[in-house]
Amino acid sequence: MSTSRRASMSETTSLLEEAPPSYYSTDDVDEAVTEPQVDLDPQPLxxxxxxxxxxxxxxxxxxxxxxxxxxxxxxxxxxxxxxxxxxxxxxxxxxxxxxxxxxxxxxxxxxxxxxxxxxxxxxxxxxxxxxxxxxxxxxxxxxxxxxxxxxxxxxxxxxxxxxxxxxxxxxxLKQRGLYxxxxxxxxxxxxxxxxxxxxxxxxxxxxxxxxxxxxxxxxxxxxxxxxxxxxxxxxxxxxxSLAEKLQRIDVLGSITLVAAVGLLLLGFSLKTTEELPWSHPLIYSLLCSSVVCGFGFVYVEKHWAPYPVMPLHLMTQRTPLAVSISNLLTSMTAFSMLYNVPLYFSAVRLEPATKAGESHLKVAISTGSVFAGWIMRRTGKLYTLTLVSSLLTILASTLVCLWGNNTSTFHLWIDLIPQGFGMASFITSTLIAMIAGVYREDMAVATGITYLFRTTGQVLGVSLSGAILQGVLLQRLRLRISGPDADKAELSSRCCRHTTEIIPTLDPLTRQAAVDSYADALRVVFICQVAINVCGFLACLPIQESPLP
CATH class of the missing domain: 1.20.1250.20 (MFS general substrate transporter like domains)
Structure with a gap:
């Protein structure tokens, strides 16, 4: 089947229809079912x-x-x-x-x-x-x-x-996850x-x-x-020739894509770092410009570019769309966790995030990746592994929500292990699902799309969690410190929101108010993480079980 025919077919394929595996042509499906073409992966050349x-x-x-x-x-x-x-x-x-x-x-x-x-x-x-x-x-x-x-x-x-x-x-492909x-x-x-x-x-x-x-x-x-x-x-x-290769570069599509993603993330980042309101003209204009560039990108990719930088037919297929959305959501919660858990230790527990805890998380991440690769190599399956990995992130974010003054240090670190293990396993299995769910000629572009949604989720996770944290924290500080001490409350809130190192130096009443306010704000962030992880689990349900020859 020609590339153009495949592309046109994929453009009109319903989201509920089965995406074609990358190593078979649709003309050979019947033959492939009875006699798998394992010699085509990897390519003999x-x-x-x-x-x-x-x-x-x-x-x-x-x-x-x-x-x-x-x-x-x-x-x-x-x-x-x-x-x-x-x-x-x-x-x-x-x-x-x-x-x-x-x-x-x-x-x-x-x-x-x-x-x-x-x-x-x-x-x-x-x-x-x-x-x-x-x-x-x-x-x-x-x-x-x-x-x-x-x-x-x-x-x-x-x-x-x-x-x-x-x-x-x-x-x-069957060994790809292990590598x-x-x-x-x-x-x-x-x-x-x-x-x-x-x-x-x-x-x-x-x-x-x-x-x-x-x-x-x-x-x-x-x-x-x-x-x-x-x-x-x-x-x-x-x-x-080099000239022919350069002509295949989608310049206009690349520019509109870079502008759409860059303006969106810049708006969220400035909102957090500069503590600007959502109604600020700069934030508003950046986000609106991102939407305009996004529509321009879709128009260019659909009607203009002969070799689109992000073929839209991939995003209308079941597995690539599910992988992209689930990677975006789970990456948001993963980096929100990496950013806010150390903040919990320094602002609520008034102690540094120890190296022991960091090593536990890193070991869990490394072990999760290798475990996922080993499972896929041994079983040739990835769907159940993906769902279990996503459930582990839900478990971890739920356990973090239950942290309180009486939670032991042992539980504080053990509760993080499902997050590191599950996330590492999830990104490994979904990457293989993406590669296995597209035609070989789309494999490179599909991999790039996976990393795009993953890295975008990382930035959004830090930015949005920071915005939620600052909003709730300021509200709680003003609520707890009021009356004659209102001026002191405003000064303390500014200092506390910019650095947690000042909290132990505050007077006892103000220090307790800062600690309790941080605990409330971080709990709201952790609850949001649970909700996003649940959405990530639902998003990965449509991922198909592709054969790993």
Whole structure:
């Protein structure tokens, strides 16, 4: 069946109809049922020796490890950077610019991986990420540093997306989840090393060294990608000239997509960081402009682009739509949990979020990914695994809602394990569901869509939970501290809402009011997490059980 025929058929397929598996043509369904075509996965043109496979994975996964390392390193550098440039009030934009850039450019790499090839797309991502990181070390001002982080984000999203696409080209689908789990272990290792190592390097050699020290790993990954990642695409794609490949880039669709996602997330981020009301002209105009760009994107993809960056027929199929929505919702709650649980310890329990708790969560995340991969490899099934993983996130968010003054420290950490285990297992199984539920020619774009919804959910989770927290917290503080102490209440509320470190230094009555107000506000956030997780569970119900040959 031709690609055009498949696309046209998918555009008109009902959401309730079964999406075609990626490794069969619809003309061969009857034959496939009786005689599975397992030789088509992976493609014969990408059979590598075991040694070459190790080198390819080393090149791809070293970049993944570095991306995770970079994220936690920068989190430890915000204070010294703000002090050097005398712009501590702008420090939050260092992380915001990177996340916004990642969300905007991640979906573009799915199509670029088909146009430029896996090697070309990965080299582009590494170049942008590496140049942005080195420019951060050379930054003469805070504004330059923020822009450099945005450049790094243009490549950071591509590193994860393209590495996932490339591994899918030569690893059998049934084993793909296990390899994704191993990649997640490296991601967790990088994230775990970034904080302590970055802090030590910053204190010893200065914060700029923390950016420069990433160069050796970047060079190592760059060399391996050039020499070893020789993943072949179908001949009709490889034989095209550079001019023909460039003509396939959906420029207008990319611009409208980046604008729609970027304006949306920027509006939510400014609402949280600057504490602006929803009716503020800036917030209102950003969100309205995002809606306009979103409609423009849909029009371009449906009526204009010959090779759309996000084919709309994918989003009308049952499994891709269910995977996208469920990933958006569960990522929102996961990052809300990661952001607000440490806040609970520092503001309500008045104690730091200990390293033991962080290690429990990281171990659960790594174990969940590998467990999901092992289950899919052993059983060839993913649907039940996906539902159970989603239920675990509901369980964790429910347990967190029940936290109170009498909850033991042991339970505080044990209750987090289902969240880390369930979320890691969920994102692994749904990624395989997405790959298995589309045609092979749509696999790269579908992977990019998955990462788009996942990263968008991460930013929205932090932004929306922060907005809810600040609103409820301010209301509770004003309610608890009133009368003659109203001026003191306003000052205390401002201090408490910007930093929890001041809470132990307050007088006993004001301190108790701040603690109780934080407990009430965080409970509202945790209840919202339960509701969103339930919606995420309902969203993943339509996911189909695709065969994993």
């Amino acid at each position: 990408n059979n590598f020796s075991r040694r070459d496979t190790y080198w390819i994975l080393a090149g791809l996964w070293s970049a993944v490890l570095l991306g995770a390392f970079d994220g936690t390193v920068v989190a430890t550098l915000l204070t010294p950077i703000g002090s050097e440039f005398n712009a501590s009030n702008q420090s939050s934009y260092i992380g915001t610019s990177y996340l916004l850039s990642v969300c905007c450019f991640t979906p573009l790499y799915g199509r670029l991986a088909d146009i430029l090839g896996r090697k070309g797309a990965m080299l582009l991502a590494l170049t942008l990420f590496g140049s942005g990181t080195i420019l951060c070390g050379l930054a003469p001002s805070m504004t330059f540093l923020i822009v450099s982080r945005a450049v790094a984000g243009m490549g950071g999203g591509g590193v994860m997306t393209v590495s996932s696409i490339a591994v899918s080209d030569f690893i059998p 994704q789990g191993m990649a997640n272990i490296l991601f967790g290792l990088g994230a775990g090393l970034g904080g302590p190592l970055g802090g030590w390097v910053s204190d010893t050699f200065g914060w700029r060294t923390a950016f420069y020290m990433q160069a050796p790993v970047l060079i190592f990954s760059f060399i391996l990608v050039i020499t070893k990642v020789n993943i072949r695409l179908p001949s009709e794609v490889e034989n095209q």
